[in-house]
Amino acid sequence: MTSGIHHVTAITRDVQANVDFWMGFLGLSLVKQTAGFEDAEQLHLFYGDPAGSPGSLVSFLVWQDGAPGRVGHGRVAEIALAIPAARIGDWLTRAMQRGLRIEGPTREFGEPVLRLRDPDGIIVKLVGTDAPETGWPAAPSRIRAVTIWSDVPEQTAAFLRPFGYRIGPQDAAVTRLLSDADAIDIRDASGFVPGIPGTGVIDHVALRVSDSAALQGHHAALNKRNAGDVTVHDRRYFTSLYVREPGETLIELATDGPGMAVDEAPDSLGRTLMFPPQVADPDDLRLRLPQFARPGEERIRMRELPFVHRLRQPNQPDGSVLVLLHGTGGTETDLMPLAHRIAPHATLLGVRGRSAEEGVARFFRRLTMTTFDQDDIRAEAEAFAAFWQGALAGYDLDPARITVMGYSNGANFAAAVMGLQPGLIRRAILMRPMAVLEDLPRADLAGLAVLTLAGARDPYGPHAPRLNDWLAAQGADLDARVVQAGHDLTADDLTAAAGWMAGA
Numbered sequence: 001m002t003s004g005i006h007h008v009t010a011i012t013r014d015v016q017a018n019v020d021f022w023m024g025f026l027g028l029s030l031v032k033q034t035a036g037f038e039d040a041e042q043l044h045l046f047y048g049d050p051a052g053s054p055g056s057l058v059s060f061l062v063w064q065d066g067a068p069g070r071v072g073h074g075r076v077a078e079i080a081l082a083i084p085a086a087r088i089g090d091w092l093t094r095a096m097q098r099g100l101r102i103e104g105p106t107r108e109f110g111e112p113v114l115r116l117r118d119p120d121g122i123i124v125k126l127v128g129t130d131a132p133e134t135g136w137p138a139a140p141s142r143i144r145a146v147t148i149w150s151d152v153p154e155q156t157a158a159f160l161r162p163f164g165y166r167i168g169p170q171d172a173a174v175t176r177l178l179s180d181a182d183a184i185d186i187r188d189a190s191g192f193v194p195g196i197p198g199t200g201v202i203d204h205v206a207l208r209v210s211d212s213a214a215l216q217g218h219h220a221a222l223n224k225r226n227a228g229d230v231t232v233h234d235r236r237y238f239t240s241l242y243v244r245e246p247g248e249t250l251i252e253l254a255t256d257g258p259g260m261a262v263d264e265a266p267d268s269l270g271r272t273l274m275f276p277p278q279v280a281d282p283d284d285l286r287l288r289l290p291q292f293a294r295p296g297e298e299r300i301r302m303r304e305l306p307f308v309h310r311l312r313q314p315n316q317p318d319g320s321v322l323v324l325l326h327g328t329g330g331t332e333t334d335l336m337p338l339a340h341r342i343a344p345h346a347t348l349l350g351v352r353g354r355s356a357e358e359g360v361a362r363f364f365r366r367l368t369m370t371t372f373d374q375d376d377i378r379a380e381a382e383a384f385a386a387f388w389q390g391a392l393a394g395y396d397l398d399p400a401r402i403t404v405m406g407y408s409n410g411a412n413f414a415a416a417v418m419g420l421q422p423g424l425i426r427r428a429i430l431m432r433p434m435a436v437l438e439d440l441p442r443a444d445l446a447g448l449a450v451l452t453l454a455g456a457r458d459p460y461g462p463h464a465p466r467l468n469d470w471l472a473a474q475g476a477d478l479d480a481r482v483v484q485a486g487h488d489l490t491a492d493d494l495t496a497a498a499g500w501m502a503g504a
Contacts (some may be wrong), residue, residue, distance in 0.1 A: 002210035005143045005163020006044070006254040007057035009206070010122055013199035015043060015062045015292045016299065017119035022047045022058065022293035025098055026081070026124075028140030031260045031272035034286055037063060037235055037276045041333075043289045047504025049141065049281035050304030052269055054208050054238075055181060056142045061203065064290045065352070068121075069198025071149070074248035076202035078147035079142035080113070085128030088112050089289035090136055109169055109176055109183075120200035145182055146205050147174070149189035150247030156186050160243040162221065163207045163253070184278060193362070194248070204242070206252035210420045212239050236263060253328030269355045271281070284337035287312065287348075301351055306340070306387045308352040309397060312336060318345035325351055327432075330361035339405055340488065341430075342498045346403075347501050349391065353409065354380065363413035370427040370463070372412075372436045380413070381420040388424055403427040403501065407489065408460075412436045415467055418450075419443045419474075429453070429497050432487055434463035437464065446476040451500045452478070453493055455485040 012018040022028050031052035036042035041065065048056035058079065071077050083091060087472050088105050091114055095102040104114040105128075112128035127144040134141075143388050150156040155174055157167065158216060159168050165177040165184060173188040185204070195201065209215045216230070222230050222243055230243045237260055241253040260269050273289070275282040291312060293299030300311055310332045322343055324335040327469070332350030353363035355376065365373035392399060406414040411433035418425050423442040431453045450471055454464035468480040483492040 001209050001243045002214070002256060003179040004055055004208050005146065005179075005184075006054045006206040006208040006252075006256070007048075007059055008076065008143060008146060008202060009059045009061065009204050009252075010120070010202040011063055011080075011197070011199050012060045012067070012120050013063055013066045013068070014119060015045070015064060015290045017062055018062070019117045020136065020295060022060075025094070026101070027060065027137055028056075029139070030294070032059075032264075032270050032274065033055075033236065033272075035276060035282075035289060036276040037233065040276060040279050040285055041288055046260065046270070049139070050269070050298060051266065052237075053142075054216075054254070054256050058143070058468065060288055063199050064310065066199045067203030069203060070193065070196040072193040072195035073151040074147045075195030076146050076205050076249060077149045078125060078185075079143065080127045080145040080147075082127035082131045082172060082202065083126050083136075084131045084133045084146040085112060085138050087138070088126070088128045089115060091126050094137070097443055099184070107173060110422060112126075117413050120199060133258045134384065142242060143182055144186055145176075146202075147185040147187055148205070148249050149187050149192065149195070149246070149250065150245075151188075151190045151192070151194075151262070152247045153186045154366070155189045155246035156249070159183060159227075160186075160207075160251070162217070170476065171319075179449065188198070196314075204250035204252050206240070206254040207243075209253045209255050211255055211257065215239055215241055215253055215255055230291075234449075244368060264472065281337075285383060287335040287336040287340050300395070303390060305356060305394070306383045306392045307403055308332060308401050309387075309391070310336075310348075310350040312348040312350070314340070314345050316348050319398060319401055319457040320346040321349055321397050322346045323349045323351065323402055323404045325363065325406035325414055326353065326361070327408030327410055328362050328366075330407075330410070331361065335405060335407060335410075338494060341494055342405075343501055345405075347397075347398075349395075351384075351387070353413070362409050364409075364416075366409075370434075370460075374438055377413070377416050378420060381417045384413075384417055385424055399426065405429040405431070405497070406433070407431045408433075417470075418471075423447075429500065431489060431493055431497075432458055432460060433467055434460050434462075440466075440470045443474050445471065445476040448476040450476050450478050451497065452480045453489055453496055454480075454482045456482050457484075457486040 028047035029050045032046035102116040104445045105112045114126040131141045148395040156184040168178040170175040177184040238254040322339045326334040332352040353361045411430035419441045
């Protein structure tokens with residue numbers, strides 16, 4: 001019977017820091033990068049041995065700048081990786097040279113253990129085992145164990161035993177389950193808080209199954225046990241079954257095949273961004289997924305600025321920049337596909353609004369459909385000015401070559417910034433805009449070039465003339481147009497914006 005851990009999947013909020021740690025420090029190979037199968041807008045990275053072997057794989061869903069989760073019962077809390085016992089001292093030295101905080105060595109179940117955290121705070125243990133010596137430096141060879149926190153540890157252990165695990169030794173509040181290849185440690189977390197999904201948290205552990213027939217057998221057995229919701233999915237590289245054990249930790253069963261080499265040559269695993277078959281437009285999606293550099297490659301150092309943002313460089317940048325301000329409920333990447341079509345060689349700087357009323361992102365608070373929090377607009381405009389100056393300095397941007405492109409709430413915010421911070425924005429494309437300041441200020445907008453695109457059938461369209469009149473009165477070089485559309489963007493917006501950019 002095939003048994004043991006197939007892979008572990010966690011969630012990261014910083015793809016570059018994640019790559020630098022798991023590839024750069026630990027030395028694992030990046031064997032697959034793909035858009036997510038459940039949510040294609042999530043980048044999914046797989047690290048492991050160079051062949052991407054089951055049992056060596058640690059994967060991460062990228063929630064770039066996403067909200068943190070919480071470790072608690074119902075979660076995998078720790079991952080342990082196998083290293084040769086003789087290399088404990090080398091890894092301790094390597095961590096200290098990198099400035100990483102590391103604890104140990106201590107002993108757990110008779111094995112020497114070093115304990116450290118990855119950039120998201122996930123506990124990673126390096127466990128000295130009988131792993132073969134392959135010279136130094138050498139990456140961990142496989143997953144040694146995971147630790148599950150459960151408030152019903154006996155039930156959790158009983159649930160996992162049919163998948164090739166047997167009861168092993170106990171150490172205080174931890175019971176060890178053993179397979180022929182690795183271990184699952186179950187910590188009694190009774191009375192502790194439940195886990196919450198988010199960044200810095202392990203999402204699930206996957207256990208090995210030989211093939212689809214064996215997976216079907218487990219599926220039938222789980223249904224017979226009334227194990228709750230059981231779902232089966234084709235993940236291209238393996239077929240997966242998902243179920244929650246009695247303590248609520250998500251358990252996956254994953255087949256060994258077809259493997260990571262099903263769509264890439266074995267000697268070039270992880271070099272190409274892959275897309276699930278259901279993705280209709282991979283070129284657009286590629287623009288929305290975060291970029292990263294491998295260890296040793298040139299990269300942009302992202303800056304800590306007042307607004308969450310995403311910087312995307314084209315293959316052949318021409319020095320121009322489009323700053324993108326999304327609409328209500330959007331994200332910093334929403335406008336990137338459109339912006340890339342408008343200006344294929346421009347660097348794209350997407351900005352995320354900081355107002356999160358009603359659970360959606362905006363650039364300022366809304367009171368009714370057409371009235372807005374004036375104090376919040378002014379405060380956010382000041383914060384945006386600080387962001388702007390930080391971005392100019394941090395990313396070496398030429399203000400004369402920056403165009404702000406906003407849609408709906410983002411366009412309204414850009415227009416407000418023009419009045420409250422005159423001279424900051426020099427060029428702008430405002431799609432479906434309206435004036436949100438109740439008292440439009442007198443401002444010197446000479447030298448500002450603006451294209452406004454109102455929708456002929458947009459319910460907010462009747463509010464656009466007030467903004468246009470104000471822009472013209474303040475001296476802006478205004479090109480005000482109406483496209484045959486509602487509030488949503490259409491191909492006419494692309495045509496108009498691209499033509500305006502080309503002629504400006």
